[in-house]
Amino acid sequence: MRRRVFSGARPTGRQHIGNYLGAIQNYVALQGEYECIYCIVDVHALTTLENTERLQSDIREMMLDWLAAGLDPEKSILFVQSHVPEVMELHTLLSMVTPLGWLLRVPTFKEKARMQPHNVNYGLVGYPVLMTADIVLYKAEVVPVGEDQVPHLELAREIVRRFNNLFGPTFPEPQPKLTSFPLVMGLDGAQKMSKSYGNHIELAASPAETLELVMTAVTDPARRYRSDPGHPEICNVFNLHRFFNPTRVEEIATECRTAGIGCVDCKRLLADGINSMLAPFREKRAALANNEGYVAEVIATGARRAQVIARETLAEVKEKMGLLWKPDV
Ligand code: SF4
Numbered sequence: 001m002r003r004r005v006f007s008g009a010r011p012t013g014r015q016h017i018g019n020y021l022g023a024i025q026n027y028v029a030l031q032g033e034y035e036c037i038y039c040i041v042d043v044h045a046l047t048t049l050e051n052t053e054r055l056q057s058d059i060r061e062m063m064l065d066w067l068a069a070g071l072d073p074e075k076s077i078l079f080v081q082s083h084v085p086e087v088m089e090l091h092t093l094l095s096m097v098t099p100l101g102w103l104l105r106v107p108t109f110k111e112k113a114r115m116q117p118h119n120v121n122y123g124l125v126g127y128p129v130l131m132t133a134d135i136v137l138y139k140a141e142v143v144p145v146g147e148d149q150v151p152h153l154e155l156a157r158e159i160v161r162r163f164n165n166l167f168g169p170t171f172p173e174p175q176p177k178l179t180s181f182p183l184v185m186g187l188d189g190a191q192k193m194s195k196s197y198g199n200h201i202e203l204a205a206s207p208a209e210t211l212e213l214v215m216t217a218v219t220d221p222a223r224r225y226r227s228d229p230g231h232p233e234i235c236n237v238f239n240l241h242r243f244f245n246p247t248r249v250e251e252i253a254t255e256c257r258t259a260g261i262g263c264v265d266c267k268r269l270l271a272d273g274i275n276s277m278l279a280p281f282r283e284k285r286a287a288l289a290n291n292e293g294y295v296a297e298v299i300a301t302g303a304r305r306a307q308v309i310a311r312e313t314l315a316e317v318k319e320k321m322g323l324l325w326k327p328d329v
Contacts, residue, residue, distance in 0.1 A: 002033070002034055002035045003034055003035070003141045003142055004034065004035045004036075004037065004138060004139065004140045004141055004142070005030055005034040005035070005036045005037065005140060005141075005142045005143070005144065005177070006036075006037045006038075006039070006134065006135045006138055006140030006142075006143055006174070007023075007027065007036075007037075007038055007039070007143060007144050008038075008039040008040070008041040008044070008081065008131070008134050009023065009038075009039075009040060009041065009062075010040075010041055010044055010045050011040050011041075011042055011045055011055060011058040011059045011062055012058060012062060012195060013054065013057070013058035013061045013062060013195070014061045014062070014065060014202045014203070014204055015062060015065040015066075015069075015202070015203050016193060016195065016200035016201055016202050016203060017184065017193065017200070017201050017202075017203060017240075017243075017274065018184035018186070018192065018193030018194065018200060019065075019203075020069060020203055021182050021184050021243055022182065022184060024065070024066065024069045024071075025069070026144060026179050027066070027071060027076075027144075028069060028070040028071060030144065030177075031070075031071070031072060031075045031076055034142060035076075036075070036076040036077070037076065037077045037079075037138050037140065037306065038066070038071060038076055038077070038078050038079075039078075039079055039080070039081050039134065039306075040059050040062055040063065040079075040080045040081065041081045041134065042055060042059060042080055042081050042082050043081050043082050043087075043088070043130065044081070044127065044130065044131070046123060047112070047121060047123035047124050047127055048112065048116065048119075048124075050119065059080055059299075060295050061204075063078065063295050063298065063299060064204075064285055064288055064289055064295055065203055065204065065285065066078065067284075067285075067288055067295070067298065068203075068204075068281050068282075068284040068285035068288055069203070069281060073298045073301060073302065077302050077305045077306050078298055078299070078302040079299055079302030079303040079305075079306045080299055080302075080303065081134065083299065083300075083302075083303035083306075084137075084303055084306045084307050084310050086137060086307065086310040086311060086313075086314045087130070087133050087134055087137050087310065088130075088133075089314060090133040090136070090137050090310075090313070090314055090317060091126065091129055091130045091133040093317055093318075093321060093323075094129050094132055094133055094136075094159055094163065095126060095129050097159065097162050097163050097166060098128075098129050098159050098162070100125075102128075102155060102158065102159075103125050103126065103128060103129070104125065106127075106128055106151075106152075106155065107151075108127070108152070109124055109125055109127065112124050128152060128155045128156065128159075129159065131152065131156060132155070132156040132159045132160065135156055135174050136156075136160060136171040136172075136174070136313070137309070137310050137313050137314070138306065138309050138310065138313070139171060139172055139309070139313060140172075140174055141172045141174060141175060142174065142175055142176075142177045143156075143174045143175070143176055143177065144176075144177045144179050145176045145177065145178065145179070146178075146179060146180075147178065149176075150176055150178075153174060153176050156174060157173045157174060160172075160173050160174070161173065167317075167320040167321055168320055170316060170317060170320055182243070184239075184240075184243075185236045185239060186199025186200060186236075187199045187200070187201070187213060187214070187216055187217040187218065187236070188218055189217065189218035189219075189235075189236035190218070201213050201214070201274065203278060203281060203282075203285075204282060204285055206282075207271070207275040210271050210274050210275055210278075211268070211271040211275075214237070214267045214268075214270050214271040214274070215264075215267055215271075217236060217237050217240075217267060217270075218236060219235045219236070219237050219263045219266075219267075220232070220234055220235040220256075220263075223263065226259065226262045227259050228259060229256075229257050229258060229259045230256040230257060230259070230263070231256075231257075232252065232253045232256045232257065235256070237263070237266060237267055237270055238252065238253065238256065238266075240270055240274075241266075241269070241270055241273065244270060244273035244274045244277050245269065245270065245273040248269075252266065252269070
């Protein structure tokens, strides 16, 4: 039997090329080896979202990108966290075995509390418990994570160990599947590509929009004139060529160092590479977007399939915790 993978991602709307290279392509690859459950975690988003006007359209746009990129609802369970409300119940039950001190020590809680001092809500503290519930509700054994997320998963494993010690073996301890996500810098060349920095290129952007955005990218600051030799190793445009023009990387580096190519032409080349690599994705996405009701159907089917597993786990948990009503006792 194939091992089960779980991963959740916040609803951030249309995905950008950093999301694709950093996570989505890995999600797609895992489908061949594991039984995958991928979830858009809308409840987690509420811990920091104060305006939810765009939440539903963000979920739809994100799911469209996932599907167009190759996540297959026939192979994986694709759903939205709150559509399987059992996760909230399990979160409450797991919170009873989670010492508050463990949660208050989590660095991301402290960081979030610093970032939104006007809204240090309970959800921020309980975030790791809800995350644990997300994983163990489906008895997932494997969670794909980057190096920086390993401590979060370790906390989930501690909660699982504590529950299993108190109530008997119930959940597998989820194992991290370490993945080296390439660091994709934004067009500003200074920060990681992110919507919040506005330095991104959406996967679904048109070829003309892509070209326009690439033209704004920061390059080697020492190359002020066309005749100046460049330093590709410090240029983010060059870094993006590695992903989108992998067969021409050496040639581009040489041309840059010898001033054989100017930055404008180099950027055009990059935009061409991005546009040709994403052409099949964009075509599929447009077709899916035109297929009225398709995304809603995928999400509803995913929730139904997830709920079958969730109900079974929750019944077992309640029984072990002594919550099942036994009238003859
Ligand atoms: Fe960067 Fe290309 Fe300009 Fe060289 S030629 S500095 S790699 S944009």
